[in-house]
Amino acid sequence: MTQFVPVTSCHDCGLLQQISHMPEDGAVKCCRCDATLRKRQRVEPAKSIEHTLALVITALVLLVISNVYPIIQVDAEGHEMAATLFGCVKYLFNNEMELLAGLVFLTTIGAPLIQLSGLLYILLPVNFNWIPPFAPQLYRLVRIITSWSMLEVLMLGILVSIVKLSALSTVVPSIALWTFALLMILIAAILSDLDTEMLWEQISPKIKPIDVQNIKQGIQLTNCHNCNLLCSVSAGHETCCPRCNAVVHLRKPNSLTRCTALVIAAAVLYIPANLLPVMVVTSLGKTEGDTIISGVIYLAKTGDMPLAIILFIASICVPTIKLIILTLLLMTVHFKSQWRPIERTRLYRLTEFIGRWSMVDIFVDTLMAALIQIQGLMVIEVGIGAVAFGAVVVLTMLAAMAFDPRLIWDNMEKVNE
Ligand SMILES: [Zn+2]
Ligand SMILES: [Zn+2]
CATH class of the missing domain: 1.20.140 (Butyryl-CoA Dehydrogenase, subunit A; domain 3)
Incomplete structure (x- = not known):
């Protein structure tokens, strides 16, 4: 019987390496380019799903509140004005800046909404040992959309606006400002606490790890860009990741x-x-x-x-x-x-x-x-x-x-x- 060797290919330099052990705290780094290959989660694996699910539900409630109430209210020369985030998007759209409206919507409302509701759809049934349909495909989308969620940048933008606006008028921070701040912290906690490797193993059908010691000639190994599973690809070709169905290439085409x-x-x-x-x-x-x-x-x-x-x-x-x-x-x-x-x-x-x-x-x-x-x-x-x-x-x-x-x-x- 062949012994299972945990092997991974570095996403930044492509070097194949064996992860002999996980350090008690901290991360496993690539021995060639120093990229982080694996990270130990703050929450123990058995509690990761339940813990993240609680954070996701709280974050979704905060996301709704943040979009219903105004972020800031200003009082200038007796005129009181308030702006919700959705109001900002609407303003851009009505002023013939549809592309910019789309960008602001995607980065501040759309991406966090897809990210959080996607995680809720997956984590809630998984917590009760049931895999919902299309879970791997949806989790793949959640991972792609995460790079476009920019709540921390929005938060900095809000703070800069408050300082700039206070020169023109009286500025009153509204309820959505505080919920946005909390939401930003919660999303950061979700990203750092969720054990992605463990979640992939739970939502995808059992996939046999590649026997790296018996690789046929002309076959090369590389990690899936989305779910990080080690896949075999024949040189010059592409294949589909058996776990998340993303296209796997040896190099981006x-x-x-x-x-x-x-x-x-x-x-x-x-x-x-x-x-x-x-x-x-x-x-x-x-x-x-x-x-x-x-x-x-x-x-x-x-x-x-x-x-x-x-x-x-x-x-x-x-x-x-x-x-x-x-x-x-x-x-x-x-x-x-x-x-x-x-x-x-x-x-x-x-x-x-x-x-x-x-x-x-x-x-x-x-x-x-x-x-x-x-x-x-x-x-x-x-x-x-x-x-x-x-x-x-x-x-x-x-x-x-x-x-x-x-x-x-x-x-x-x-x-x-
Ligand atoms: Zn590397
Ligand atoms: Zn994959």
């Missing part, structure tokens, strides 16, 4: 071409995103447009230095750094560079981590515009630059997703052969 096209598109749109106004303020008959940089300079001049620094980092540094890193990665892979593979892989992980934070500016502009609509006194509108900027954020996120970091290591392997 046309990774360099797709990533290059997305980076070029983002770089082109980055010009109007910075030159066109992201916010248009009409006050006492005078209309002024604020670009991203003029907004930051204005904040710095009026003494809001911490806020100016936050917006400068999120809206100017992050997209620029992302475009530079992605260009560097594409060039070094294209020219088969041997230069510092570990550092380049770390840079790749950085782009994946920081990308979403640029959405802060979009959330701030939307909230301010949805709130300050005092006809004849002051009207704030979202400028066309915000649409271009939103497109830059989405395109750079898609570019980072399209890039396959294992390509960095392929060049190293070819030289060592």
Whole structure:
């Protein structure tokens, strides 16, 4: 009888390695590129489902409250105004910014709603030892949509808006602000406490682990990008993951071409995103447009230095750094560079981590515009630059997703052969 060897392929460098033991606390790291391969959960496995289910139900209730009640109320010159998150989306939609409305809806309402209701659909029956239909397919969708849920960025956007609005009016934080803060913490807890490997094992039919010691010639092993199961793929072909049904490739198809096209598109749109106004303020008959940089300079001049620094980092540094890193990665892979593979892989992980934070500016502009609509006194509108900027954020996120970091290591392997 062959002995079962727990083997995994690193998602960042592709190296096959054996996980001999799980450390008591902490994580198993890749011995070549330092990526996290497995993480020990804070909650013991036997209680993971029940514990996460309680968090999911609470989070769903908070999500409903957060969307029913206003986030902030302002009182300017005797005019009282309040904005709900859905009101912000509606404002964008009514002002012919359907794409931006769709983006704000997806990242703040749609993605958390699909994520939480999907988990409820799976975890509630699993808790009573019953597997609901289509559970693996739905869990796969939940894992994909999670990267588009940006409640922590929205929270920062709300805080920045409060400081900016307090210069114009009296700001009263409303109930949804507190429920959003709680919701953000709960979703972070759900992501860190749920034992994904254990849940996959419970919801998918029993799958025989691959006998890695008896692999046929021409067959290579790689992990499924979605559920992390070790799958066998014949070189040059693709296969379907037996557990979640996602397509498994040895390398993401046309990774360099797709990533290059997305980076070029983002770089082109980055010009109007910075030159066109992201916010248009009409006050006492005078209309002024604020670009991203003029907004930051204005904040710095009026003494809001911490806020100016936050917006400068999120809206100017992050997209620029992302475009530079992605260009560097594409060039070094294209020219088969041997230069510092570990550092380049770390840079790749950085782009994946920081990308979403640029959405802060979009959330701030939307909230301010949805709130300050005092006809004849002051009207704030979202400028066309915000649409271009939103497109830059989405395109750079898609570019980072399209890039396959294992390509960095392929060049190293070819030289060592
Ligand atoms: Zn690795
Ligand atoms: Zn899978």
